[in-house]
Amino acid sequence: MKHITTLFISFLFTYSGLTHAENKQPLPNIVLFVVDDMGLMDTSVPFITDGHGHAKTQPLNKLYKTPNMELLADNGIRYSNFYAHSVCSPSRVSLLTGQNSTRHHTTQWIKHDENNAGQFGPENWNWQGLNKSHQTLGKTLSPLGYETIFVGKAHFGPLNSVGEDPLNIGFSKNIGGGAWGSPGSYLGTKNFKRKKSNSPYQVPHLAEYHGKDIFLTEALTLEANKAVTQAVKSNTPFFLNMSHYAIHSPFTADKRFADDYENIKEMNTQTKQYATMAAGVDKSLGDIILHLNKLDIADNTLILFVGDNGSDAPIAGFHDIASSAPLRGKKGTHYEGGMRVPFIAAWVKSNKNNYWQKKMPITTGKIQEQMASILDIYPTITQLLDIKDNKSKIDGYPLQKTLQNKTDNNKPETFLMHFPHEHRSSYFTAYREKEWKLVYHYFPKHVPVGKKHTNYNTQHLTYELYNLVQDPSEQNNLYKKEPKQLKYMLEAMKSQLQSEDAQLPKGITYQDIH
Numbered sequence: 001m002k003h004i005t006t007l008f009i010s011f012l013f014t015y016s017g018l019t020h021a022e023n024k025q026p027l028p029n030i031v032l033f034v035v036d037d038m039g040l041m042d043t044s045v046p047f048i049t050d051g052h053g054h055a056k057t058q059p060l061n062k063l064y065k066t067p068n069m070e071l072l073a074d075n076g077i078r079y080s081n082f083y084a085h086s087v088c089s090p091s092r093v094s095l096l097t098g099q100n101s102t103r104h105h106t107t108q109w110i111k112h113d114e115n116n117a118g119q120f121g122p123e124n125w126n127w128q129g130l131n132k133s134h135q136t137l138g139k140t141l142s143p144l145g146y147e148t149i150f151v152g153k154a155h156f157g158p159l160n161s162v163g164e165d166p167l168n169i170g171f172s173k174n175i176g177g178g179a180w181g182s183p184g185s186y187l188g189t190k191n192f193k194r195k196k197s198n199s200p201y202q203v204p205h206l207a208e209y210h211g212k213d214i215f216l217t218e219a220l221t222l223e224a225n226k227a228v229t230q231a232v233k234s235n236t237p238f239f240l241n242m243s244h245y246a247i248h249s250p251f252t253a254d255k256r257f258a259d260d261y262e263n264i265k266e267m268n269t270q271t272k273q274y275a276t277m278a279a280g281v282d283k284s285l286g287d288i289i290l291h292l293n294k295l296d297i298a299d300n301t302l303i304l305f306v307g308d309n310g311s312d313a314p315i316a317g318f319h320d321i322a323s324s325a326p327l328r329g330k331k332g333t334h335y336e337g338g339m340r341v342p343f344i345a346a347w348v349k350s351n352k353n354n355y356w357q358k359k360m361p362i363t364t365g366k367i368q369e370q371m372a373s374i375l376d377i378y379p380t381i382t383q384l385l386d387i388k389d390n391k392s393k394i395d396g397y398p399l400q401k402t403l404q405n406k407t408d409n410n411k412p413e414t415f416l417m418h419f420p421h422e423h424r425s426s427y428f429t430a431y432r433e434k435e436w437k438l439v440y441h442y443f444p445k446h447v448p449v450g451k452k453h454t455n456y457n458t459q460h461l462t463y464e465l466y467n468l469v470q471d472p473s474e475q476n477n478l479y480k481k482e483p484k485q486l487k488y489m490l491e492a493m494k495s496q497l498q499s500e501d502a503q504l505p506k507g508i509t510y511q512d513i514h
Helices: 004-013 069-072 088-097 137-144 216-235 255-261 269-294 355-359 374-384 452-455 483-499
Strands: 028-035 077-079 147-152 173-175 238-244 302-308 343-347 366-368 414-419 428-433 436-441 464-468
Touching: 028 088, 028 269, 069 269, 069 302, 069 343, 077 428, 088 137, 088 255, 088 374, 137 238, 137 374, 173 216, 216 238, 216 269, 238 269, 255 483, 269 302, 302 374, 355 366, 414 483, 428 483, 436 483
Parallel strands: 028 238, 028 302, 077 366, 147 173, 147 238
Antiparallel strands: 077 343, 302 343, 414 428, 428 436, 436 464
């Protein structure tokens, strides 16, 4: 059945449909489709290029089956150098505000009940997350008449904080969003609740699915489509933040797709579970697109598909190159596998006469190689709608020119990811500018982390310097061979940290960075 759905969606993508007169054109609907822990290789869509702008399929791409992502990529534009923070909460706050984590100070994933700064993390980092002072996409779009719908994982703040509930930060509906970063369970038969009886957490607002044989991804998709239908019936434009808990642990088989991975020898049981969850997210994407077409609003709906950090896939048979091969590292690390994520932008159905599509054309079937990041989504949306946001500092840059597969010479070719905490990689800043990447380690002689994290920390190194064009797998550290480039990158990194009021690890001052 899912293959028939995919073929039908393919037809709808290419059908031009009816148009609205420009002077009666309703505001565009916007779907921000966020997948938790989906790295650049957790899909059958190749994002890596061959040096000539053409897609280069990697071994990991061949393991996954995500046909609806393939259709979205064919009918929109994908980015091969799109960056996020290496863990979820910083990325999620940045997506809604357009600010770097150095500025909003949510630099670590938020633990629901305590400050998890780490042994040397800044005590006053913003572990309370989003609050009423933050100008979010929801707050920005609501005054225009948008129905602002949040579905799925929030993780914007701990228990009893403002950010715990998306209703407090600009959304008019919240289905499933709370303080936790992972679901209690993905299974309706377990009421989406944790096994431990003393744990209060279960994914909220889904009681009608309790006891039913349904996967969380499917339940959230059904609820998203219901909310979209209500908005359309009331003749209201909508902003849907469809934010899946998948593919985050606990890895649980979505049995609808188990047969597709049963005989793949490169995958062990846990890897197969992970792959079925990715397939479920892909099915959700297809179901939402199909629903938008049925409602006859697809040509007036923009969809932005993005991962929130690098992959956490437990890929069997690929241990030497990890879950993001040929990129190095994974979620929580300072390497490209922790920071590079999939991003696809498309109008759901092409219509050259649509007012908004003419205002923001998106090239189809191409791969944009110019750098971009999660910071750029907020200003892209506000520029589309001619919103002048003077309430907060925006660190991102609009993607309008690059969406046409053009080079934007005014767009900064930089991304800074600051992580003054503990994880798989700890206490570092990563700074990329054009083809160069610097990683600065604040505690080079001693990395104060638990044993499970030490494999991803670089002991006794202050600097890592890579040319990502020549060395995309980050194997050749050039900091000794390129002293002038190292000095330039270090000064640029430090300047940006200071300009964005970054919080440093305990005991470190800006004078110590050299």
